[in-house]
Amino acid sequence: MSPVRRLRRFRRAELPVDTVELARFLIGKVVVRNLKFGRLIGRIVETEAYPIGDVAGHAFRGKTPRNGSLFLERGHAYVYFGYGSSFLLNVSSERPGVGGGVLLRAIEPLEGIERMVRWRGKTKPADIGRGPGRLTKAIKVDLHQDGSDLCAPGPLWLGATTQATGAIGKSVRIGLTRNAQRLLRFYERGNPHVSGPKRLRQ
DNA sequence: TTGGCGATTGGCT
């Protein structure tokens, strides 16, 4: 864990206009959650791309009330409730009207760790933001944030610090049955906050 | 109207 230096929010123009490129780009960047009590910051260490035409993606069958945020211009939040238990946070990733998203699968806590631990309950430090459902629980994200602009000042946004990013690994995505063979998962190699089995973390 | 299933988690072996 290291102090957060020279934190700045992204302008939308800085985000790649392509789902897979954005998924890779976001490794090592940070997600900032502003709450009444203060600020929570997590460093993104694992993502998955759900590009245009991907049968495993929620945008595949077209726009519905549930997945509408995936069709917003890149840099908006798409949050959904999965498996009857967890909220999952995505970043919309294509042009307006085109469906695509990047799932944020894991963060390394940088700021507000005590608060994250309180909301997560009893857990190992490495597990605070390790997994997409744990991540949202740690930074208090739910359906209220669905559709919000992550490139605007406000309760939830994406940014960068000066901290260097380690080697980036690439693998199959986790937990899929359809279209499971494509290498669309990105992660910082060896980072203990990355989810999945050991072979998918190194 | 209904049944199967999923971008998961936590507890137990």
Next chain:
DNA sequence: GCCAATCGCCAAT
């Protein structure tokens, strides 16, 4: 590592 819990979505009835 395995498995049950949990519930909204959607395709098929």
